[in-house]
Amino acid sequence: xxxxxxxxxxxxxxxxxxxxxxxxxxxxxxxxxxxxxxxxxxxxxxxxxxxxxxxxxxxxxxxxxxxxxxxxxxxxxxxxxxxxxxxxxxxxxxxxxxxxxxxxxxxxxxxxxxxxxxxxxxxxxxxxxxxxxxxxxxxxxxxxxxxxxxxxxxxxxxxxxxxxxxxxxxxxxxxxxxxxxxxxxxxxxxxxxxxxxxxxxxxxxxxxxxxxxxxxxxxxxxxxxxxxxxx
Amino acid sequence: xxxxxxxxxxxxxxxxxxxxxxxxxxxxxxxxxxxxxxxxxxxxxxxxxxxxxxxxxxxxxxxxxxxxxxxxxxxxxxxxxxxxxxxxxxxxxxxxxxxxxxxxxxxxxxxxxxxxxxxxxxxxxxxxxxxxxxxxxxxxxxxxxxxxxxxxxxxxxxxxxxxxxxxxxxxxxxxxxxxxxxxxxxxxxxxxxxxxxxxxxxxxxxxxxxxxxxxxxxxxxxxxxxxxxxx
DNA sequence: CGGCTCCTTGAGGTTAATCAATCCTGGTGG
DNA sequence: CCACCAGGATTGATTAACCTCAAGGAGCCG
Numbered sequence: 001x002x003x004x005x006x007x008x009x010x011x012x013x014x015x016x017x018x019x020x021x022x023x024x025x026x027x028x029x030x031x032x033x034x035x036x037x038x039x040x041x042x043x044x045x046x047x048x049x050x051x052x053x054x055x056x057x058x059x060x061x062x063x064x065x066x067x068x069x070x071x072x073x074x075x076x077x078x079x080x081x082x083x084x085x086x087x088x089x090x091x092x093x094x095x096x097x098x099x100x101x102x103x104x105x106x107x108x109x110x111x112x113x114x115x116x117x118x119x120x121x122x123x124x125x126x127x128x129x130x131x132x133x134x135x136x137x138x139x140x141x142x143x144x145x146x147x148x149x150x151x152x153x154x155x156x157x158x159x160x161x162x163x164x165x166x167x168x169x170x171x172x173x174x175x176x177x178x179x180x181x182x183x184x185x186x187x188x189x190x191x192x193x194x195x196x197x198x199x200x201x202x203x204x205x206x207x208x209x210x211x212x213x214x215x216x217x218x219x220x221x222x223x224x225x226x227x228x229x230x231x
Numbered sequence: 232x233x234x235x236x237x238x239x240x241x242x243x244x245x246x247x248x249x250x251x252x253x254x255x256x257x258x259x260x261x262x263x264x265x266x267x268x269x270x271x272x273x274x275x276x277x278x279x280x281x282x283x284x285x286x287x288x289x290x291x292x293x294x295x296x297x298x299x300x301x302x303x304x305x306x307x308x309x310x311x312x313x314x315x316x317x318x319x320x321x322x323x324x325x326x327x328x329x330x331x332x333x334x335x336x337x338x339x340x341x342x343x344x345x346x347x348x349x350x351x352x353x354x355x356x357x358x359x360x361x362x363x364x365x366x367x368x369x370x371x372x373x374x375x376x377x378x379x380x381x382x383x384x385x386x387x388x389x390x391x392x393x394x395x396x397x398x399x400x401x402x403x404x405x406x407x408x409x410x411x412x413x414x415x416x417x418x419x420x421x422x423x424x425x426x427x428x429x430x431x432x433x434x435x436x437x438x439x440x441x442x443x444x445x446x447x448x449x450x451x452x453x454x455x456x457x458x459x460x461x462x
Numbered sequence: 463c464g465g466c467t468c469c470t471t472g473a474g475g476t477t478a479a480t481c482a483a484t485c486c487t488g489g490t491g492g
Numbered sequence: 493c494c495a496c497c498a499g500g501a502t503t504g505a506t507t508a509a510c511c512t513c514a515a516g517g518a519g520c521c522g
Contacts, residue, residue, distance in 0.1 A: 060370045062461045068373045090363040113352055120351030121344055128313035132321040134365040135301055139291045141372040141423050142299045144509070182469065190373050197470055197508060198350055206451045211266035231295040338505055375477070413501065426478055 002027065005102065009076040011126040012050075012119075020114050026108040032095040040092045040140035045083035047105045051075055054099025057184065058091050069187040071133070072096070072180065078092050081127055084110065096180065141190050143185045143231065146199045150228040153209065157218060203227075233258065236283045236333065240307040242357040243281075250347050257339040263326040276314035278336045282306055285330025288415065289322050300418040302364070303327070303411065313356060315341065327411065331432075337363045372421050374462065377430045379420050381459040382442065387448060405449035 002024040006012045012020065027050070032038055038049065038056065049056075056073040070091055073079045083089055084106050113120040140148050157176050178185060186196040203209045208224045210217045218224055233255040237243045243251065258281070263269055269280065269287065284397075287304040301322055304310045314320055315337050344351040371379050388407050409416060417427040434440045439455045441448045450454055 018341050022339035047332065058366075060366070061369075062373065062462050067462060068370050070369050082482085083363045085356035085359040090366050110352065113355075114348045116352055117345045117348035120339065120348055120355060124344075124351060124358065127362060128316040129356065131313045131358060131361060131365065132317065134369065135289075135291070135321050137291075137367065138372065138421075139299045141369065142293065186380060190369075192511065193342050194512085198510090201470090212491070214260065229294045231293055231296060343478085421478065424501070425503085429478090432502090 002102070003031065004121065006050070007048055007109055008052075008186055009078070011076075011078055011122050013116065015116075015118065017124070022112060022116070023119070026102050026112065027102040030103050031102050032099045034097050034099075036095050037102070038093040038095060039080065039089050041090065042088050044087055045080065045089045046107065047103045048078060048080035048109075048230065049093075050078050050102040050104060052100045052102060053222070054101075055096040055179070056093055056099055056101075057096050057188075058093050059187070060091050069184070069185055070137070072188060074179075078104075079127060081123065081130070084123075096184065145189065145191050145195055147200055147228050147230045148191075149196070149199045149203065150224050152185075152189060153203075153216065153218065154221075154224060154228060176218075178214040178215060178216065187201065218223075237281070239283075240281055240336075242274055242307075242423075244354050245348075246349065250350065253343060253347070254278070255334050257343065258333040261332050262333050263330050263332065265326055265328050265330075267326050269324040269326060269332070270311065270320050270337070272321065273319050275318055276311070276320045277338065278334045279309060279311035279314055279340075280324075281309045281331060281333040281335060283331045283342065286331075286332055286410070287324055287332075288327050288419075289324050290418070291322050294398070298418055300421040301413065302368070303415075303419060304460070305410075309335075309357060312361070321346065327415065343404070374459075376420065376422050376426055377433055378459050378461045379422075380419065380427070380430045381433065381439070381455050383416075383420060384434075384447065384449065385452075385455060385459060405452065407447060409445040 003068060005022045006020050006027070007015070012023065015023070029052075032054075039045065041060065051073050053075050055075075056080055058073065060068045060070065062068055070152055071095075077120070079093060080089060113123070130135045134193070140151060143151070153176070156179070157174055160176055182196055183193050187192045189196065191199075200209075200211055203224075204211045206220075206223070208218070208220045208227065209218055234248070234251045237251050237254055238246070239257070243254065251430045260283075263285075270276070272291065282304050284306050286306075287306065289310055290303045291301065293299055296322050304324075310324060311320060323452060344354070347405070371382060374382070384407070387410070388405055391407055411419070413427055417424045420427065422430075431440075431442055434455075435442045437451075437454070439449070440456065441450055441452045
C-alpha cells in the first residue's frame with residue numbers, strides 16, 4: 001500500500017491518516033533497474049523522489065569521466081528535494097540497485113504544504129538533517145583518506161546500532177557490512193579504488209579493524225575514533 | 232526598523248506586512264564585534280540567525296587548530312537554520328567583521344510556521360539553495376586548487392552582476408574585489424595561504440586574471456571557465 | 463577453459479602541505 | 493619625516509599524500 005510506504009519514511013512518519021492519504025493521491029510509483037539514471041544535472045525539474053526500496057546515488061560528473069558522489073540514499077530517504085524551489089536539478093542521480101521510488105510532483109506538493117503546514121515542517125527537518133550531513137562531508141574532504149574512511153566506518157556502525165530513537169546506543173557487536181562495492185565506496189569517499197584498498201589494509205594492519213571481503217569488524221573503537229580526527 | 236531589515240532578506244521578502252510584524256515580534260537584535268564567536272559546534276541550540284550587516288563565517292575546527300570554513304555568510308542570509316530541528320549546532324560561527332544579527336528563537340518560529348505556512352515554504356526555499364550550494368562545495372573540494380579558485384572568482388563576479396532576478400546577467404565589467412583577507416579566502420577554499428598565493432600568481436601569469444591587491448579583473452572569461460572544470 | 467569484472471599491489475609522478483625566510487604595508491613613536 | 497615594528501602576504505625548498513598507470517590475482521559465469 002502506498003500509504004504504508006509513505007508512513008515508513010521518517011519525513012512523513014507521524015502525519016495523520018488523512019494527511020497521508022492526501023499525499024498518496026499525488027505521488028507516482030516508479031521503478032528503476034540497477035544502473036539506470038533517475039535524473040541528470042540541469043534537467044528541468046518538476047518532481048522530487050522518495051526511495052522506498054533499493055539504493056540510489058547522488059553525484060556530479062567531473063568532466064573527465066570521474067564522478068564525485070555526494071551521497072548515497074537508502075530506503076525511506078528523499079532525494080532531489082531542493083528542486084521544490086529550483087527549475088533544474090543540481091546533481092545527477094542513478095539507481096545503484098533495482099529501486100522503487102515515489103515521484104512527488106513539486107507543484108502539487110507545494111500546495112499541499114500550504115494546506116498542511118505540518119508537512120512543511122517535516123520537510124524542513126529532513127533538509128536540516130541533510131544540511132548537517134553535508135557540512136560534515138565538507139569537513140571530511142579536508143581530512144586524509146584514512147581518517148575519512150574511519151569516519152565512514154564509525155558512522156556505518158553507529159546508524160546500524162541505533163535503529164530508532166527509542167533505545168540506548170548499542171556498542172556491543174561492532175560487525176558491519178559495506179553496503180556497496182568498493183568502487184562505489186571509493187567514489188563516496190572522494191578517492192579512487194587503489195587508495196581505498198591501501199587505506200583499508202592500513203587499518204587492518206594497525207589492528208583497528210578486521211576485514212573479510214565486505215564484512216568488517218571494529219577491533220579498536222577508541223583507536224579508530226582517534227584516527228578519525230587526525231588532520 | 233526591524234521590519235525593514237527583515238524585508239530586505241530574500242528569505243522573508245514577499246511576506247505581507249502582517250506576517251513581517253509577527254516575525255519582528257519574536258526576533259532579537261544582537262551585535263557581535265569582529266572576531267567574536269556567535270555559537271560553537273555542539274552548543275545547545277534554541278535559535279538561528281539572520282545577518283543584517285557585516286560578515287560571518289561558518290566553520291569546523293580540525294583538531295590541530297586548522298579550520299575548515301564551510302561558508303561565508305553575507306547580509307540578508309540566515310545561518311544556523313538547521314537547528315530548527317536539532318538540539319545542538321552542527322558547526323561553529325564567528326563574526327568576521329562587526330556584525331548585526333537578528334536572533335530568531337526556534338520555538339517561536341516553529342509555531343509561527345504552523346500559523347503562516349507561507350513562511351515555511353520560504354525557509355524551505357532558502358534551505359534548498361543552501362543544499363545546492365553545499366553540493367557544489369563537495370564537488371569543488373575534489374578539484375585541484377586552481378580550478379577551485381577559478382570557480383570562486385567566477386561565482387563572485389556572477390553574483391555581483393546579477394543583483395536581482397529582474398535583469399539580464401551582465402558580463403561587461405569583470406572587475407571584482409576579494410571580500411575577505413587572503414587568509415580567510417584560503418580557508419574558504421580548503422587550502423592554505425601559501426598555496427592560494429601561488430594559485431593566484433598562476434592565474435595572473437596565464438593572463439586569465441589581472442590582480443592588484445584585493446582588486447582583480449577577469450581577462451579571459453572563457454579560459455577561466457575552462458580551467459574551472461579541470462579535474 | 464577462456465573471458466569477464468572487481469579488487470589489489472607496485473612503481474612513478476604530481477599536487478599541495480609544511481617549514482623557513484623574506485617582503486610588504488600600515489601603524490606607532492621618536 | 494623617518495626608524496621601527498607586527499601582521500599579513502609572498503617565495504623557495506622540502507616532504508608527504510595520493511593519483512595515475514601498469515601489472516597481476518581472485519572470483520564468476522559463459
